[in-house]
């Protein structure tokens with residue numbers, strides 16, 4: 001139940017992110033550094049976050065040729081991050097290359113997670129891209145491929161969690177953004193669930209950004225959600 005929430009540090013500047021995490025408790029949550037913040041802050045910022053005892057999900061969603069992704073994932077492992085992600089749609093060779101690249105790090109290797117279908121995408125949008133099968137089927141197929149390639153888990157929406165846990169296995173880690181407390185703004189997210197629904201569906205890690213950062217009292221909001229979900233069975 002511990003530290004199920006990963007707070008998305010979607011800030012423009014490293015100093016804003018550090019100021020924000022200095023209000024948080026590393027025993028209560030992990031943090032996610034994405035494209036905007038890493039582009040601005042780079043490895044120095046990751047070191048500064050680690051110095052504050054937070055575990056980092058480096059969310060750079062690598063999607064490139066196998067050689068490039070393998071080297072990028074190894075570079076992430078060098079930073080000592082807790083979790084790193086790639087896009088499952090990069091395909092089998094890319095996923096296997098990413099897995100092989102972090103093998104030498106042994107127990108210190110980050111968790112390697114593949115993004116299935118972005119939580120901002122609807123079924124209609126997926127069809128526009130030429131994917132004819134239903135969205136849930138596509139997410140499941142990408143999750144199965146990721147598992148076969150040795151990845152530790154996937155990013156999906158909590159709406160697909162039960163299906164993936166049943167079909168791929170209980171130990172396959174599910175990381176779900178698109179988490180919205182009841183009544184809060186959905187922003188650009190399409191496939192959403194409340195924190196309680198997500199935990200009930202079997203999700204391992206809930207990624208939450210704006211509902212926490214933009215709330216009047218982020219610390220109180222985070223604590224309230226953490227308390228609520230810790231009382232739910234997994």
Ligand SMILES: O=C(O)c1cc(=O)[nH]c(=O)n1[C@@H]1O[C@H](COP(=O)(O)O)[C@@H](O)[C@H]1O
Pocket residue numbers: 008010034059061085115117118119120155156177178179187189207208209210211
């Ligand atoms: O890999 C991710 O973290 C991710 C995948 C996905 O499918 N959808 C998604 O929203 N994310 C990230 O999760 C965070 C969600 O933030 P909020 O929508 O503000 O809660 C953002 O930092 C996104 O970059």
